[in-house]
Amino acid sequence: MKARATFYLYFLFVINIYSLGITEHAQDLGTLNSVNNGFGTVEECEEDDSLNGCSGKMDDALKDILDLATVNQCVASHAEVENSGIDIPNCPQPGTDFRGLDHTFPSGGIFAMYMGNNSAFLQNLIDEYRKDNPAGRFNLVIPRGYIDNLKEDEELTKKLNQAQVNIVQVEAMPSVERWMQDSFEFGTLNGKPALYQLEHHTEQGRDLSTRLTCAIAKSCNVPYLIPPDMVDPNNADYNSLNSGGNLETMPGGTMYRGTIQTDGFPKYNTNGSLEVPFESQAQKVQRESLEANGNKLLDLDTSFLSVGHVDEIINFVQTNQPAPCNFALLLASPRKAFELMESTANQINLEKENEGDAGFIQDIQNLLIPKAHAGAMKLFGGDDDTPSEDIDCEEVSYNELLYDGAFEEISEGKTNEVYERNCIDDQSVTTFVDSDEYQILKRENLEGPPSIEDVMNRNKDALLRELAQTSGCSAPPVVEVPVFFRGGVAYAPDLVNGVVHTNQNNTSTIIMPRTYFRPFDQYMEDELTKLGVGATFVHGLGYHLLNGQVHCGTNTARICKQ
Structure with missing residues (x-):
């Protein structure tokens, strides 16, 4: 990965998700005017110019091209x-x-941000x-500044102009980025979706009623929970550990997150x-509030990760x-x-060796080509060293x-051509x-x-112990996922x-x-x-080259029966 500094530098970095739980007896958090047991009603999210999506109306500029899409x-x-x-x-x-829902619960909606350069x-x-x-x-969450884009x-608007697509408009602000996962987590309250605010570093210092999560809460008409760790400014850590991507729910209901352990x-x-x-x-405050309200929390080791x-x-x-064993655990495996x-x-080297005569003939040709001819070959694309x-x-x-x-989806033919080259x-x-x-x-x-x-093996052991205790499944399948890390x-x-x-x-x-x-x-x-x-794949290099991936750029509202 030698060249990563040209095209993608203008890309922005945004929002992730994860789940938490505060009960009806939680302390009065007092961050919005009429907070009730930690939850603010949707009316508390300010309906002003900074949260255009809260108005519940589609911008006139979009009505003509998205006449089938919905709002609210x-x-x-x-x-x-x-x-x-x-x-x-x-x-x-x-x-x-309020409880988090694991990935065995169906998705009622998915959220992603339009940034002008992530169309494909x-x-x-x-x-x-x-x-x-x-x-x-x-x-689709659309900052007003990208409506003209x-x-x-045309290709994206064709995909968007359907009844199952919903538009959430917001005003461009520092916290409006592509990382849809990092600012909030969806969970469930009384059998309906609810939002749990998390402290992403791009939003620190902003009034809670003027954040992206509040805009989505009002536009989607769902409760907006402000947890205790958001109230005290002394808890502002200015790191990425208290973001949505670092709080998840596993089968059995235990929540898990990453901490620095090694x-x-x-x-x-x-x-x-x-x-x-x-x-x-x-x-620390997050743990105290979760455990005080009857939730289990498992800390896993993410010491080696930058984010x-x-x-x-x-x-x-x-x-x-x-x-109860209707799930599998996916673990990164270097x-x-x-x-x-x-x-x-x-295998490739073995195939080259088996070419035999073809390789010998190529060696003879290399010996017979005059240096001047070789220089001409290099001029027109050859390379003596590469x-x-x-x-x-x-x-x-x-x-x-x-x-x-x-801006255009990479075709299946192009994808197969890349595959044939066997490149990292x-x-x-x-x-x-x-x-x-x-x-x-x-x-x-x-x-x-x-x-x-070694860290991943310890994480695996901790997860399997917890799953055996809480989910009723003592030996779920484990898929070793080929992922290795640098820096x-x-x-x-x-x-x-x-x-x-x-x-x-009814699988996934x-x-x-x-x-x-x-x-x-x-x-x-x-x-x-x-x-x-x-198993399906999408072109997510615009996220990968900014140190994130597909999950980081989305957020999912799961549903359950009360």
């Missing part, structure tokens, strides 16, 4: 979901408690989400002088097995990634594919596996000390970080970022198919 219809009803053939499980706990990603996402979830709403985007990794989210284990002040979010390394999918790269490189397969890979590097797929970003897998960089990365990921693989971020698009939704077979489909390395993508498709899980 963010989540499908129970009847719509059930009529589409998808079963809705009971809510995890009756009463008035959104087109791809709409297609894959709607393919086997016909009742689910696709919610959208009007010129010394020896760069302290991305702490003062370098602080000792580990480290829990931020906001996380530090658990959704980068852990996910759950619903399988074709009966409850070991699996290196295993697949090395086996692919070995293997031809690496030149092929430079043509389809992540940076090149980012540009190609910014801008290098062939054979060159990459033989490089010094590869050996350094292998030591960092597998050997240590400390090693990322705290995934080297290739992170296949763990996908969007999961229930499909019409996961929408993952395409890595453009066939062995990774094919392996995941094969492993998930064995479990009855649908």
Whole structure:
């Protein structure tokens, strides 16, 4: 990944999601005028110029091109979901408690932000989400400043102009970015969706009533919960640990998050002088409030991650097995990634050796070509030092594919062409596996000390223990996902970080970022198919090159029966 500094520098960084729970007996948080037991009513979100989406009206400039799309219809009803053939499980706990919903609960709506330069990603996402979830709403959050861009985007507006698409308009503000996951988490209250505000660093210091979450709460007519850690300004940590991507719910109802537990990794989210284990002040208050209100919270180790979010390394999918073991655990596995790269490189090298005479003839030609002729070849595209397969890979590097797929979906033919080149970003897998960089990365990921693989093994053990206690499933399937890391971020698009939704077979489909390395993508498709899980891919390089992925750029409202 040598060249990542040109096309994508103007991309912005935005919002993620995750779930929490505060009961009806929670302390009076007092951050909005009429907060009641932690929840503010939708009227408390200011209806002013900074929150245009709260007006519940579509801008005149959009009406002509999106006349079939809706406003204020963010989540499908129970009847719509059930009529589409998808079963809705009971809510995890009756009463008035706020609870997170894990990925075995169906998606009633998905949210993503339009940023002017992510058109192809959104087109791809709409297609894959709607393919086997016909009742689910696709919610496009549009900052007013990008309306003119959208009007010129004919391909995207065609996809948006349908009854299952809902528009949420907001005014452009510092916290309005592509990371839809980081500012809030959807959960359930009285069997209906509710929002839990999280403290993303781009929103610190802003009045709670003028934040993006408040705009969505009012536009979608759902409650807006302000947790205790948001009230005290002393809890502002100015790191990424208290964001939506770092608070999730697993089957059985336990919430889990990432904390800094292992010394020896760069302290991305702490003062370098602080000792580990480290829990931020906001996380301490978060834990106290969750546990005081009857929730379980499991801390996992994300010490090696730059952003530090658990959704980068852990996910759950619903399988074709009966409850309670109707899910599988997806875990980032550097070991699996290196295993697949090395086996692919070995196979390619073996095929080259078997070419025999062809290789011998090429060697003779190289000896007979005059130097002047060789110079001419270099002038017209050859390179004495760069293997031809690496030149092929430079043509389809992540940076090149980012540009190609910014506004138009990359065709299946183009995707297959990239797959045939066997590239890891801008290098062939054979060159990459033989490089010094590869050996350094292998030591960092597998050997240590400390090693990322060791941390992931401890996380796996902790998750399986908790699942056995709370979900009733003592041995769920575990899928080792080929992901390896450099400098705290995934080297290739992170296949763990996908969007999961229930499909019409009452299993699930996961929408993952395409890595453009066939062995990774094919392996995941094969492993998930064995479990009855649908595996689809989208072009998410505009997120990956900003250190995020598909899940980071979306937010999902799940539904349950009271």
